[in-house]
Amino acid sequence: MPESVPASTPERDGAAADASDETIRIRLGIAYDGTEFKGWSRQPGLRTVQGVVEDALATLFRREHVVPRLTVAGRTDAGVHALGQVAHFDVPLVAYASVTRPRRGEDDGASTADASAVLLRRLGGIIGAADADVVVTGAEPAPVGFDARFSAVWRRYEYRVADASATRDPLQRLRTVWSPRELDAGAMDAAAATLTGLHDFAAFCKPRPEATTIRTLQEFSWHREPDGVLVARLQADAFCHSMVRALVGACVAVGEGRLEPGDPRALLAAQRRTSDFKVMPAKGLVLTEVGYPDDAELEARAVQTRARRELRQRGIPDPVAEPRF
Numbered sequence: 224m225p226e227s228v229p230a231s232t233p234e235r236d237g238a239a240a241d242a243s244d245e246t247i248r249i250r251l252g253i254a255y256d257g258t259e260f261k262g263w264s265r266q267p268g269l270r271t272v273q274g275v276v277e278d279a280l281a282t283l284f285r286r287e288h289v290v291p292r293l294t295v296a297g298r299t300d301a302g303v304h305a306l307g308q309v310a311h312f313d314v315p316l317v318a319y320a321s322v323t324r325p326r327r328g329e330d331d332g333a334s335t336a337d338a339s340a341v342l343l344r345r346l347g348g349i350i351g352a353a354d355a356d357v358v359v360t361g362a363e364p365a366p367v368g369f370d371a372r373f374s375a376v377w378r379r380y381e382y383r384v385a386d387a388s389a390t391r392d393p394l395q396r397l398r399t400v401w402s403p404r405e406l407d408a409g410a411m412d413a414a415a416a417t418l419t420g421l422h423d424f425a426a427f428c429k430p431r432p433e434a435t436t437i438r439t440l441q442e443f444s445w446h447r448e449p450d451g452v453l454v455a456r457l458q459a460d461a462f463c464h465s466m467v468r469a470l471v472g473a474c475v476a477v478g479e480g481r482l483e484p485g486d487p488r489a490l491l492a493a494q495r496r497t498s499d500f501k502v503m504p505a506k507g508l509v510l511t512e513v514g515y516p517d518d519a520e521l522e523a524r525a526v527q528t529r530a531r532r533e534l535r536q537r538g539i540p541d542p543v544a545e546p547r548f
Contacts, residue, residue, distance in 0.1 A: 247313070248364065249364060250310075252359065253357065254360050255358070256356040256397065257505065257506075275357050276293060276359065279359075283342075284314065289315065294311050294371050295309070295310040295371060296309040296513040302506050302508075303506075304398055306509060306510070311371040323341040323345075339362050366518040367518075367521070367522065368522025373528040374524045376524060377460055379513070380458075381457075381511050382467065382503065383395070385399050392450065398509065399452060399507060407477070410484050411453070411455075414473070414474050414487045415455070415470075415474055418470065418488060418491060419443050420440060422440070423436055424440070425494040426469075427466050427470050434463065435463075440458075440470075443455070443470065457470065476501070482500065487500075
């Protein structure tokens, strides 16, 4: 039987909770082309990734009278793509067993792996055809203590820019930003290297009430692909709103010669928004992977991250960032 997490329903009169009160947490892997989505988060009247996946889950669990809700590792903006998004949802264990029960003609030797495969197949069937713009790439019972949002220790993104020297592939037009100038990749990479580490990225973030702009940028580099396309790779414990696209924009300004390689670092130190560079379009950005600690450390990481968030909500400064919400 899959591992379950304790239900939130209080135990009745101190007695052990009935088996029907048990819940199970399911971890999902999700990939999507963000072109036609108004971002991740569900919004009334708009097509969003969360809305599409939650609607599919509601359809799957309809006979069980369960409406699952997703918790995501990192909300993406309108037009941003993902290959390695992670989310979780909680459902009653009996409901999970019901919707993953093999039907007539299917293998009835249900194991945890079989149930996960059934869930993945049925979700895919509800979401749509093989060429759908959102795909659930994985579905499995989560380890004890796992939280897609709070347990994550890093997020990794890539950004693609095709300059004047790159091959302009029309098949990549929805995930690549075109630049009419030839960019200096070496200068861009040098500028990126000056921005790594623990900093206040206020100059590269859209401010939000009660949200810190302190982040640890663990990796930021540029390289050219064989077709000449420039690709930025960024990894951080978390990213604040528009941070990746602003960092990329500053480096593109360096590549164009409008900024010197040391200027982005000087702007970082100033800790204020500037018009010296442009925030890049969303379509070049892809969330490629989310990192988590070993299973034994998942719960401790989640507790630590929640505690930091509560400190900031109470106005108490904290030097370590949480995921972008």
